Every structure is written in structure tokens, then in C-alpha cells.
Amino acid sequence: MTYLIKRIISSIPILIGITIITFFVMHMAPGKPTDVVTDMNMKVSAESKERLQKLYGLDKPVYIQYFDWMKRFVFFDFGNSFKDMRPARNKIFERLPATILLNVLSLFFICLISIPLGIYCAVKKDSFADKSITIILFVLYSVPSFWLALMFMILFGINLGWLPISGLYSFNFDTMNVFEKIMDISKHLVLPVSVSVIVSLASLSRYTRSGMLDVLKQDYIKTAYAKGLTEKQVIFRHALKNTLLPMITIIGLSIPGLIGGSFIFETIFSYPGIGRLGYEAVMARDYPVVMGIATLTAILTLLGNIIADVLYTWADPRIKNA
Amino acid sequence: MKTNKFFIIGIIFILLLILAAVFAPVITTYTPSEQNLIERLQAPSAQHIFGTDDLGRDVFTRIIYGARVSLSVGFISVFIILVIGTFLGIISGYYGGKIDYVIMRFTDIVLCFPTFFLIILVIAFIEPNIYNVMIVIGCTSWPGLARLIRAEVLSLKEREFILVAKMMAVSNIKIFTVHILPNIVSPLMVYSSLAIGGAILTESALSFLGLGVQPPMPSWGQILTSGKDYIYMAWWLSVFPGLAILITVLSFNLIGEAVRDAFDPKNEKNNL
Numbered sequence: 001m002t003y004l005i006k007r008i009i010s011s012i013p014i015l016i017g018i019t020i021i022t023f024f025v026m027h028m029a030p031g032k033p034t035d036v037v038t039d040m041n042m043k044v045s046a047e048s049k050e051r052l053q054k055l056y057g058l059d060k061p062v063y064i065q066y067f068d069w070m071k072r073f074v075f076f077d078f079g080n081s082f083k084d085m086r087p088a089r090n091k092i093f094e095r096l097p098a099t100i101l102l103n104v105l106s107l108f109f110i111c112l113i114s115i116p117l118g119i120y121c122a123v124k125k126d127s128f129a130d131k132s133i134t135i136i137l138f139v140l141y142s143v144p145s146f147w148l149a150l151m152f153m154i155l156f157g158i159n160l161g162w163l164p165i166s167g168l169y170s171f172n173f174d175t176m177n178v179f180e181k182i183m184d185i186s187k188h189l190v191l192p193v194s195v196s197v198i199v200s201l202a203s204l205s206r207y208t209r210s211g212m213l214d215v216l217k218q219d220y221i222k223t224a225y226a227k228g229l230t231e232k233q234v235i236f237r238h239a240l241k242n243t244l245l246p247m248i249t250i251i252g253l254s255i256p257g258l259i260g261g262s263f264i265f266e267t268i269f270s271y272p273g274i275g276r277l278g279y280e281a282v283m284a285r286d287y288p289v290v291m292g293i294a295t296l297t298a299i300l301t302l303l304g305n306i307i308a309d310v311l312y313t314w315a316d317p318r319i320k321n322a
Numbered sequence: 323m324k325t326n327k328f329f330i331i332g333i334i335f336i337l338l339l340i341l342a343a344v345f346a347p348v349i350t351t352y353t354p355s356e357q358n359l360i361e362r363l364q365a366p367s368a369q370h371i372f373g374t375d376d377l378g379r380d381v382f383t384r385i386i387y388g389a390r391v392s393l394s395v396g397f398i399s400v401f402i403i404l405v406i407g408t409f410l411g412i413i414s415g416y417y418g419g420k421i422d423y424v425i426m427r428f429t430d431i432v433l434c435f436p437t438f439f440l441i442i443l444v445i446a447f448i449e450p451n452i453y454n455v456m457i458v459i460g461c462t463s464w465p466g467l468a469r470l471i472r473a474e475v476l477s478l479k480e481r482e483f484i485l486v487a488k489m490m491a492v493s494n495i496k497i498f499t500v501h502i503l504p505n506i507v508s509p510l511m512v513y514s515s516l517a518i519g520g521a522i523l524t525e526s527a528l529s530f531l532g533l534g535v536q537p538p539m540p541s542w543g544q545i546l547t548s549g550k551d552y553i554y555m556a557w558w559l560s561v562f563p564g565l566a567i568l569i570t571v572l573s574f575n576l577i578g579e580a581v582r583d584a585f586d587p588k589n590e591k592n593n594l
Contacts, residue, residue, distance in 0.1 A: 013427055014427060014430050014431050014434065017427065017428065017430075017431035018431055018434055018435070021431060021432075021435070025440075025443055025444060025447075138572075138575065138576075138579070139568075139572060141575065142519060142568055142571040142572040142575050143568055144523050144526055144527065144564060144567045144568065144571070145527075146526075146527055146530050146546070147526075147546060147560070147563075147564035147567060147568070150546065150549060150550055150553070150560045150564070151560065151561070151564065153553060154553055154557055154560060158553065158554060256433070256434065256435070256436045256437070257436070259436045259439075260436025260437055260438035260439055261436075261438070263436070263438055263439050263442065264438065264527055264531075267531065268550070278439060278442075279442065279531070282442055282443060282446040283446060285446075285447075290443065293439075294435065294439065294440075294443065297435070297436055297439065298434040298435050299434075301433075301434045301435075301436070302434050305434075
């Protein structure tokens with residue numbers, strides 16, 4: 001418990017740093033967001049341009065703008081989107097569930113596949129299966145994710161016609177009953193989730209493999225074998241737990257990569273999550289939405305790391321004494 | 323260093339690619355921006371072994387010229403990463419204390435942003451071109467290296483030869499360059515060859531989204547964009563540039579992996 005509190009306090013400077021970086025990256029950028037409204041329109045006079053800038057507080061010194069922004073930030077109020085004047089918070093939060101759904105599903109399948117794979121490879125070290133799995137994973141690690149997405153779209157979406165290639169819902173979604181709705185959403189999720197899982201399989205299974213190999217060298221494993229336990233009992237009862245421990249941290253650390261990846265996947269698959277919203281907002285210079293997403297993803301990452309650290313100390317009492 | 327067949331394959335491919343990029347005009351029969359609107363979107367054939375794109379340009383030629391972009395982005399951005407990461411890592415590990423705290427918290431902050439989003443964020447506001455792509459990738463991807471080097475330096479600075487050097491009043495700069503740097507060469511080599519692969523992936527993703535190298539300069543990611551636009555009729559526009567990226571990144575990763583195995587004392591046998 002005290003560790004949890006300590007951990008949260010020590011991340012406050014990081015949190016403040018995150019907000020400062022986001023804010024200043026946005027403000028170093030040339031061109032004001034009001035340019036979108038004013039420069040395209042010949043009728044806008046210089047005065048109304050100024051008025052517009054005043055409305056958004058763009059005429060004040062940067063640090064005052066930052067503090068104004070911070071005051072509202074505490075309530076996740078990022079201001080209104082320049083594009084359609086709706087609060088950025090609402091725009092982000094209505095897209096957030098789709099992204100969380102995508103990432104949680106991906107993470108689930110990544111663990112489900114790569115951990116057993118890694119353990120299998122470690123147990124059968126240097127066998128033909130181990131070598132071929134290692135090579136396949138190594139190739140997958142080098143695959144450009146967006147290209148894999150494109151290939152899957154061509155193969156499964158267009159040539160075979162099995163799966164929809166974009167969005168999360170079909171056009172007639174509203175007329176469906178609950179069961180059909182679930183089926184529809186799952187169908188749309190298959191491609192984005194599988195691409196995201198395939199490109200992230202490699203690192204986790206390699207960590208599992210090398211972790212398992214380290215554990216298998218330990219004395220207590222030899223003892224377990226010496227007691228006459230079967231290989232199954234040794235692996236699942238004695239070795240597995242200690243292999244899985246460091247996985248907590250590694251999964252925590254993989255969160256920014258997953259979220260970063262969703263900016264590409266969501267754009268390619270036209271998936272209605274914050275990744276695509278962020279991409280569109282960046283393209284449209286929609287400051288409030290971009291800042292909201294940047295801080296939110298950074299905070300989610302920070303949170304993921306804290307949870308991983310705390311879980312780790314809770315699961316492994318050796319850490320506390322160290 | 324043990325010779326490893328994957329290492330050799332990787333090295334040979336990269337050397338071939340560098341040669342192809344340098345001698346691109348000799349290898350190809352077309353020029354990368356030569357348009358031929360009569361021969362638009364042609365499937366691979368004897369004249370165009372990788373087909374043609376929507377403006378009738380030869381895809382093979384564009385891929386060969388695209389290697390120039392990918393390789394230069396890979397090497398230069400990783401050079402920037404090496405400079406920033408090594409510098410911050412050494413300073414942080416060697417001096418410790420407040421300097422270490424500030425640098426490491428800054429590293430933590432940068433690590434909290436998904437790198438790819440950070441890059442999009444910056445690129446969208448500065449003019450997207452090949453130089454800015456190099457700089458942005460270089461300036462956002464160093465935190466991992468800085469942490470790695472810091473850890474190396476932390477253990478190095480307690481070693482006798484550094485202590486003796488300090489005792490003999492060798493200047494810090496000399497300690498860094500003469501005593502520390504040669505001892506972190508192997509992690510640096512591993513990290514850079516893996517990072518080159520990563521930088522090439524990032525560049526192609528950016529160009530794919532239209533935020534990287536701008537036309538008419540050909541790049542692999544950009545050919546893939548037209549592959550996406552003509553996804554229903556021209557598979558060759560997506561398949562070949564993607565394979566080019568895959569094989570190049572794979573080669574750099576193989577080299578990095580082989581170097582890691584060769585230097586890793588724990589490895590009694592090369593696993594890959």
C-alpha cells in the first residue's frame with residue numbers, strides 16, 4: 001500500500017512533464033488553428049480574425065495559455081473541437097471504448113498465444129519445432145504492420161470476401177437484433193485484432209522463452225525432477241509461476257506500443273477509435289482534440305506501468321525486501 | 323566473432339541493397355518519375371517485372387530508387403539516436419545524482435508517449451520531407467538507448483580502470499571517449515542495427531500515411547499508398563514494396579541479433 005502511494009507520488013512530475021510536452025509541441029507548430037477558418041475565406045477581415053483568436057485565447061502569452069489549459073485539464077476539459085465545436089472530451093470519450101476493446105482483445109490474444117508458444121519452445125529447446133517457431137516469429141517481428149493489414153484486406157476481404165475490411169459496424173447495424181449485432185462487431189474486429197496480434201507476438205514469446213529457460217536452470221527445478229515429479233508437474237507447478245512474474249512488467253511496457261500501433265491500424269481499417277480520431281485531428285490541426293488524445297494516451301501508459309509495478313510487487317514478495 | 327549463416331545472409335542482402343541504391347540508374351531501364359499513361363496499372367510482365375503504377379511508372383525502378391530513401395533515413399536517423407542516446411546515457415550514468423534524476427525523468431516522460439503518435443504530431447506541423455522525417459525519428463526514438471547506456475555506464479564506472487583513470491586526474495571527456503565508449507561498442511552495435519530496421523519501418527509507415535517522403539521522390543511506403551488506393555485491381559502495387567521493406571528490416575534485425583549472440587557471454591550456442 002505504501003508502495004502504491006509512493007509510486008503514484010513519484011509519477012506526478014512525469015504527469016506534469018507530459019502535459020508540458022504536449023502543450024509546447026502543439027504551440028511550436030507554425031500556423032494557428034484559426035487559419036483554417038480565416039485564410040480560406042476572403043471575406044474575413046483582420047479584425048474578425050483577431051476576435052476569433054481572442055475567443056480561443058490565442059492572443060495571450062504562451063505560459064498563461066498553458067495554465068488556463070491546465071486548470072481545465074484537471075476535469076479533462078480540453079476545450080471545444082475546432083472542427084465541429086463539440087467538446088473534445090466528448091469526442092474522445094465516445095471513441096475510447098472502441099480503442100480499449102481493440103487493445104484489450106489484442107492483448108488477450110497475444111498472451112493466449114505467445115506465452116504457451118514461448119514455454120513450448122523453451123521446453124523443446126533446440127528441437128526442429130523450436131527453431132522453426134523462432135524463425136517464423138523473427139520474420140513476423142520485421143513485418144510492416146500496415147502492409148500486413150493491406151495484405152489481409154486483399155486476401156480475406158477482397159479475394160475471399162470472408163470479412164469486412166473497414167469500420168466496426170455494417171450499414172444495417174441498427175436493424176439487427178442483439179445476437180446479430182455481436183456477430184457483426186466480431187466480424188469487423190477479426191482483421192484489425194489479428195494484424196495487431198501477429199505483429200506483437202514475437203517479443204512476448206521470446207521473453208517467455210528466455211525467461212522459462214532461465215527458470216529451468218534453477219536448482220529448485222533440479223530438486224523437483226530429483227523428487228521424481230513428471231515433466232508436466234515440474235513445468236506447470238514449479239517453473240510456470242516464476243516465468244510468468246516478469247511478464248507482468250513486460251505486458252505493462254508493451255501498452256504504449258499497442259496504442260501507438262492503433263494509430264496505424266485504425267486509420268487503415270477506418271476503425272472508429274481514438275487512433276483514427278487522433279490522425280484526423282492532427283491533419284486538421286484540431287488542437288484541443290490532439291492535446292486531449294496525447295495526454296490521455298500518455299496517462300493511460302503511465303497508469304499501465306504503475307499497475308504493472310504494483311502487481312509485480314504484490315505477486316513477488318522478493319521485490320519488497322530488495 | 324562466430325560466423326553465423328543468418329548474419330552472412332543479412333550482410334549480403336544489405337550490401338546488395340546499398341549497391342543497388344548507389345547504382346540505381348545503371349540497374350534500371352526506366353527513370354523513377356517517367357510516366358507512361360498508356361501503360362497504366364499493368365500487371366508484372368517482361369517489360370515491367372513488378373508491373374506499373376497508376377501513372378504508368380515502372381514499379382521495379384521506383385522500388386530500387388526507394389531504397390535510397392529507406393537506407394538514408396535508416397542510417398541518418400539512427401546516427402541521431404546514437405548521438406543523443408549515448409550522450410544522455412553516459413552523462414546520466416556517470417554523474418548520477420540530480421543530473422541523473424532529471425535526465426531519467428525526462429526519458430520516462432518521452433517513453434510515455436506512443437512514439438509513433440509523437441512523430442505524427444510533430445510531422446504534421448512541420449513540412450513533411452525526407453530530412454524532417456530523419457530528424458523527427460532520431461529525436462523521438464532515443465529513450466531506450468539512453469536507458470541501456472546508463473545501465474552499462476553505472477556498472478562500468480565502478481570498475482578499476484575507470485577508478486584508476488579518475489585517480490590519475492584524467493579529464494572526464496577523455497574518460498568518456500577513451501575508457502567508456504570502447505566498452506559500450508557491442509550494445510551500441512546491437513541497438514543500432516535493430517534501430518535501423520525500426521526507423522525504416524517508421525519511415526515507410528509515415529510515407530504510407532502521406533506524412534513522410536513527398537512525391538515525386540519515390541519511397542516504399544508511398545508506393546504502398548497507391549497500392550491501397552488500387553487495392554481492388556493492382557495487387558502488385560502492394561506486394562512488392564511491402565516485401566522490399568520486410569526483407570530489408572529482416573536483414574538489419576538478423577545482423578543485430580547475430581551481433582548480440584556473438585557478444586553475449588551467456589550464450590554457449592547461437593540460438594538463431
